[in-house]
Amino acid sequence: MTPKQDKMNDFFDKKWRSSLGNEFTVRWCNLCDMATISCERCGGSTCNCCSCSKCEDDFKEFRTYKCCIEDYLTKEEIKIYYKALRIKKHILETIPRGIKRIESF
Secondary structure, eight states: OOHHHHHHHHHHOEEEEOTTSOEEEEEEETTTTEEEEBOTTTOOBTTTTOOOTTTHHHHHHHTTSOOBGGGGSOHHHHHHHHHHHHHHHHHHHHGGGTOOSOSOO
């Protein structure tokens, strides 16, 4: 984990309380690129859509919040954001193979 990711998790390692009174730690999911909560009982999270009878209603409530980057972008901005993610993936795949730069994308 990079220092930047550590700082991000320090920011998000805060407690969220549902209207039912249950508390969950908010974390950033790097795979989904969104804020998420997890259930200590079943191991499910709001980004993997698994839940148990203890957390199901809490997860439904949390999903009504704007938790991902796309929630704050216009359609045009989302296209650019997705392109940036594809470029990032391409860089991570090509650099180890010795490819120095992207010729076209």
